Amino acid sequence: MNVSVFGLGYVGAVTAGCLAARGHRVTGVDVAASKVEELNHGRPPIIEPGLEERLGAALREGRLSATTDASHAVGETDLSLVCVGTPSTVSGGLDLSFVRQVTREIAEAVRRKSRPHALVLRSTMLPGSTRQLVAEFAADLQSSGALPVYYFPEFLREGTAVRDFEEPSLAAVGTHDGGAIPTALAPLFGQGTPTVSWETAELLKYACNAFHATKVAFANEIGRLGKALSVDAQAVMQLLCQDTRLNISPYYLRPGNPFGGSCLPKDVRALVHRARLTGASLPLVESLLPSNDRHLQSLMERIATSGHQEIVILGLSFKSQTDDLRESAMVEVAQHCLGRGHRLRIYDPQLNLAALVGSNKRVIDTRMPHLASLLHTDLRAALGTRGLVVAAQKVVPTDQLAPLLTAEHTLLDVNGWPELRTLGAPYDGFCW
Ligand SMILES: NC(=O)c1ccc[n+]([C@@H]2O[C@H](COP(=O)([O-])OP(=O)(O)OC[C@H]3O[C@@H](n4cnc5c(N)ncnc54)[C@H](O)[C@@H]3O)[C@@H](O)[C@H]2O)c1
Structure with a gap:
């Protein structure tokens, strides 16, 4: 396929390099002329193991170029992947201005094209964002089939991004109604990738990151409490992870009933009480009973x-x-x-x-x-x-x-x- 990748930062540069390595013809797009220049010389604009080799080979084989001209990139390609940044606003909200600008540019360019183009949004966006962007810039194009829009969250991690891109730990693609994707796009999204609504795919990305953050904070809190009690929390957490039935498993990970019974409330209460006596602050564990009560x-x-x-x-x-x-x-x-x-x-x-x-x-x-x-x-x-x-x-x-x-x-x-x-x-x- 001929693919344009908008945003040549940590996600976009890896996406461009890995898609080109798979044999696609890739046009990178960025507003930063320096990043475009780097890519046009086969050099990664960011540090990421394995990327330089892929970009260099793709450049030599004529499958990679970059530009600051969005309209030109859309005209040259059949599909655009959007990987521009979605930073925090001052108040903690999400700044969608870069995605809005790119979506507008792509929609305008598609109106000048005589053949359909697909838009795949990969930037992390809160539920409802894709629908809002489509309503704002491309409702007619999406409904006529001139610009089908997909939300395809990215789960790669910096430092292992190339491997994560090539062997994703998770993939799900959002469509406007949760319906199937065209067969021609299956290789891009991965064979057998589940299809859900735009909003489900958007929330999935946040649920994953919130879960990862919860895991880190939890392990750190057990660590701090262990240290305060002179208990080896590394040994505790290593053993905890050995239970793949209740601990590292889907068990207890279904929305539904509040927790109850003779153990969980009592034991969380006792742990919080003991932590307070030791002076260890465990905001996450302390929030469990209030969270359950709110539920x-x-x-x-x-x-x-x-x-x-x-x-x-x-x-x-x-x-x-x-x-x-x-x-x-x-x-x-x-x-x-x-x-x-x-x-x-x-x-x-x-x-x-x-x-x-x-x-x-x-x-x-x-x-x-x-x-x-x-x-x-x-x-x-x-x-x-x-x-x-x-x-x-x-x-x-x-x-x-x-x-x-x-x-x-x-x-x-x-x-x-x-x-x-x-x-x-x-x-x-x-x-x-
Ligand atoms: N970094 C990660 O590990 C990671 C992982 C998964 C998802 N994400 C998400 O992917 C998105 C991109 O993240 P990133 O870390 O690659 O961001 P980044 O800041 O490294 O790169 C964003 C790029 O977009 C470019 N850009 C901004 N406006 C543009 C425009 N109008 N046209 C073309 N390019 C434009 C910027 O110049 C920049 O090079 C974010 O939504 C992020 O939350 C990031």
Whole structure:
């Protein structure tokens, strides 16, 4: 393909070098004449291992050139990749001015072209940015097919950028409606790359970077606490990473229920308490309980604004396959519903009130002494004929649930239970 790459910084220079090495004919574009000059001599405008060889070879083989003339570059190529900077504004927002300028230039140049051109935005941009840019500069071109627009986040890391580009750790491409990409572009995006909406691809990039930042901050906080307690935190974190079932895995990484139960809240609380006594400051770990509480509050707000007077809770324990009610978020939700005067029914086949003992029984005796009158053992009686069904746990097979739902039920899925979408009743995902 003939490809133009806008922005010849850390991302753009690597993109230009690696695409040229794959056999594409690449035209680099930058407003900085010095970077254009460097590229035209086969020299990388930035330091990046492996880049100089690729640029030099591409130049010698006639597959690389650079210019400051955007219109010329668009005219010469079939596709433009945009890798210009998106720095922070003074207030911490995102400065899209460089991407806006380039998108405008490309759209104007495409209007002068007689054949379609593809626009692939790679700069990191907040959800909604691509749609906003298209609306501003290229709505007609995108809808007529003259300028199909893709958002393709870049995940490379400086220092290993060439290898990351050639073997990306993650790839996903955003299209205007989440639909498939043309087969001709599959080699560029990578075979089998998932296609999502523009906004999903945009948020994916931020979710990845926020997650990486969370990992670093977490390891550092455990390190600081370990140092304060004379414990070897390097050994702790190395062992932590050996658990690929619960720790380094997709487990605990699904949006849904707040955390609860007999361990996580208690142990986070104790860790924060101990850290304070040692003088170690752990803002990330300290924020976990407030964050969880905020999540629970937002669930209660959703219930309060649902318009339903009758509430049905499916699953009262903090997770399925247990009758443990200690620090279960749903006990709090139930109390909240009662406090607001809702008619509440609860279904949880794991819960046998007569068998509850110890601290688990104390939860009920002190917080919900009237639970017995709300807990139904019969699913039909629990669901009734109307109400908001707060599906917190998968406590019943969907084929038993489906025939008992009416048009006056709404399913509020707190757990991420995809089959609920197919049951006919209105469906609402808690945080998706
Ligand atoms: N650096 C990374 O490791 C990395 C990784 C993934 C994603 N990203 C994202 O990729 C984007 C680019 O990052 P970078 O580090 O390469 O930035 P950079 O600042 O190194 O390079 C940006 C380049 O864009 C050029 N530019 C600005 N306006 C232009 C215009 N109108 N026309 C042509 N060129 C123009 C600048 O002169 C500069 O050379 C950012 O959104 C960044 O967040 C960066």
